[in-house]
Amino acid sequence: MHSDILIIGGGIAGVSAAAELAPHASVILLESEGNLAHHASSRSAALYEPYYGPAPVVALSLASAEALAPFLTPRGLLLVAAEGQAAEFAAESNAFHLDKITPDHAATLFPPLDPARIRAAAHGTHASDIDTDQLLQSYAKSARAHGATLHTGHPVTALTRRPGAWTATTPRGDFTAPTLINAAGPWADEIATRAGLAPLGLTPHRRSMARIPAPDGMDPTSWPMTFGVDETWYAKPDAGALIVSPADADPTHPHDAWADDMVLAEGLARYEAMTRHSVTRLLSSWGGLRTFAPDGIPVFGPDPADPDFIWFAGQGGYGFQSAPAAARLVADTVLRRPVDPALAQALTPARFRR
Ligand SMILES: Cc1cc2nc3c(=O)[nH]c(=O)nc-3n(C[C@H](O)[C@H](O)[C@H](O)COP(=O)(O)OP(=O)(O)OC[C@H]3O[C@@H](n4cnc5c(N)ncnc54)[C@H](O)[C@@H]3O)c2cc1C
Numbered sequence: 001m002h003s004d005i006l007i008i009g010g011g012i013a014g015v016s017a018a019a020e021l022a023p024h025a026s027v028i029l030l031e032s033e034g035n036l037a038h039h040a041s042s043r044s045a046a047l048y049e050p051y052y053g054p055a056p057v058v059a060l061s062l063a064s065a066e067a068l069a070p071f072l073t074p075r076g077l078l079l080v081a082a083e084g085q086a087a088e089f090a091a092e093s094n095a096f097h098l099d100k101i102t103p104d105h106a107a108t109l110f111p112p113l114d115p116a117r118i119r120a121a122a123h124g125t126h127a128s129d130i131d132t133d134q135l136l137q138s139y140a141k142s143a144r145a146h147g148a149t150l151h152t153g154h155p156v157t158a159l160t161r162r163p164g165a166w167t168a169t170t171p172r173g174d175f176t177a178p179t180l181i182n183a184a185g186p187w188a189d190e191i192a193t194r195a196g197l198a199p200l201g202l203t204p205h206r207r208s209m210a211r212i213p214a215p216d217g218m219d220p221t222s223w224p225m226t227f228g229v230d231e232t233w234y235a236k237p238d239a240g241a242l243i244v245s246p247a248d249a250d251p252t253h254p255h256d257a258w259a260d261d262m263v264l265a266e267g268l269a270r271y272e273a274m275t276r277h278s279v280t281r282l283l284s285s286w287g288g289l290r291t292f293a294p295d296g297i298p299v300f301g302p303d304p305a306d307p308d309f310i311w312f313a314g315q316g317g318y319g320f321q322s323a324p325a326a327a328r329l330v331a332d333t334v335l336r337r338p339v340d341p342a343l344a345q346a347l348t349p350a351r352f353r354r
Contacts, residue, residue, distance in 0.1 A: 003028040003149075005334065006168055006177040008156050008191055011041035012136055013312050014183035015150070016323045019139040020331035022146030028175055029148065030168060032155035037136050039256070040185050040319065043209070043288030045236055045243065047225055048072055048321045049127040051096045054297050056346040060322035060329070067324035071135045072128035075236075076224035078110055080274055081120040085229045089120045092229055098122035110226045110235075112215050112277040127225055130320050139327075159195040166195070166308065179334055181310045186254035186289045188299075188313035197303055200352045202314050204289035205249040208259035210268060211283040212242050215276075233270040241283055244271050249290065257287040290317045293352070298322075300330050300347040310334055311349045 003026040007014045010031025018029045033039070048068060050061040079098055081089035093100065099122060106121035107113040140150060151172075158169040159180070166180040184191045189199035214220045220237035227234045231247045246267020248260070268279050293299050293314040303309040312330050315322065329347070332339045 001028060001173065001175045003175070003177045005179045005181060006030065006166060006175055007181040007183055008168065009183035009185055009187075010036040010150060010152060011039060011183065011185050012037065012132070012139075012319055012323050013185065013315060013326070014181070015136055015139045015143065016327035017181055017183060017312055017330050018143035018148045018150065019146075020327045021334060022143045022148040024331075024335055027143065027148035028177065029143070029150045030154040030156050030170060030175060031150065031152045034153050036140060036150065036152060037133075040288050040290065041132070041136060043257075043286055044132055044320055045209070045225075045234070045245065046130045046132045046320065047075065047127060047236065048130050049077055049096070049225070050321065051126075052321070053316070053318045056297050056343060057316070057318045057322055059343055060325040061318060063325035064322055068130060068135070068321070071131045071138075073131070074125065075127050075129045076109070077124050077127035078106055078224040078226040079122045079229060080106055080113060080118050080226060081229040082117060082274065083119050086120065088229045089122070093122035096122075096124060097126065098124040110223045111218060112235075112275040113226070114274065114276045117274050123224065132320050135320065135323065156191070156194070159191070161196060161306070179308050179310065181312050181330065181334070183312040185313065186291045188291065188311065190254065192303070192309070192311075195306070195309055197305055197309060198353075200299055200311070200314075200349060201294045202291050202299070203251050203294075204254055204257075204291045206252050206257050206260070206287050207245060207290055207317070208248050208264050208267070208285065208287045209243050209245045210259070210264050210279075210285045211238060212244055212268075212279050213281070213283060214240065214242055228270060228274060233267050235271055244268055244279075246270065252289070254289070257289050259285040259287040292316045295351070298326070298347055299349045299352075300326060301333055301344060301349055304350045304353045
């Protein structure tokens with residue numbers, strides 16, 4: 001099968017890029033798993049907090065607001081600090097554009113909190129829930145409507161380079177295209193290696209999540225996403241229950257991740273230390289991989305050693321909230337349309353090749 005563009009990876013990155021490109025070029029997407037969004041893209045906290053992340057991510061997230069609007073529901077963000085966290089609290093509440101509130105006010109917004117244990121609190125209304133499933137399905141629908149083919153169950157086992165064409169080998173056949181987009185998430189460095197290019201040092205970091213019942217039959221629907229300072233834990237309402245994360249970021253290898261029980265227990269203890277909520281049981285738990293470049297900034301754009309190999313990786317913990325602008329940037333790059341030169345420079349893989 002031949003197309004103008006081959007995309008490896010059927011998470012939010014690959015599917016959003018397919019949707020942006022399909023109106024302008026023939027696109028084939030290859031995904032290993034039997035369904036789209038099997039890995040990081042089905043395991044996120046689904047938060048849109050545009051001021052979360054390094055400057056290029058904030059720029060992409062802010063630029064994504066309009067496209068994300070149909071998929072957003074207001075949530076709000078609350079930051080709480082314990083004794084001895086004054087400096088970190090000041091820096092983070094400033095970075096997140098939050099307003100200082102009293103501990104009592106914080107406990108009215110997120111009732112499990114114990115105001116006696118809070119030294120400082122700040123709140124903002126700009127954070128929202130993202131309907132990540134709807135977002136991904138909407139991109140998939142749009143890509144298909146414009147003629148893209150999204151092949152699940154097609155692991156790319158080898159990549160061959162010939163003048164003017166890439167060939168991706170899968171157990172179900174070969175696929176060729178002049179341009180290849182590497183949207184393989186935690187596996188992005190492995191794909192580069194298969195393509196004969198040097199890896200960039202992308203590292204997946206595990207993050208664990210526990211889903212727990214809300215305390216005492218409370219209805220958490222309107223509570224804000226609540227962060228402990230220094231991202232030591234966070235809690236977020238989720239369909240009548242709470243998801244609590246230890247906010248772990250343990251470097252690991254690309255794999256089908258699961259939650260670490262000990263890490264979860266330690267994170268839940270940090271949540272309990274700021275609340276009156278004693279967690280007695282989990283409804284479920286899961287883990288996912290957030291993949292970061294060595295400088296923590298995503299890697300979007302052509303590889304300097306082969307400009308027809310386009311990196312779309314390293315989205316870390318921001319891959320949904322930045323998806324629309326990120327996909328547009330990658331599509332503009334592939335289609336040789338103008339891009340914001342400063343942003344493209346900040347994201348280019350060339351920064352690791354100097
Ligand atoms: C616990 C957790 C919480 C998060 N919270 C948020 C949040 O609140 N807000 C936010 O914006 N982001 C959040 N994120 C980050 C977000 O989920 C990721 O940035 C995003 O999902 C990455 O998408 P992706 O498509 O790059 O990777 P993935 O979803 O991992 O997709 C990569 C795909 O490539 C496929 N693949 C790999 N190798 C091959 C191959 N050889 N052949 C074919 N296919 C291949 C894989 O099977 C996989 O499906 C969170 C992530 C985690 C883990």
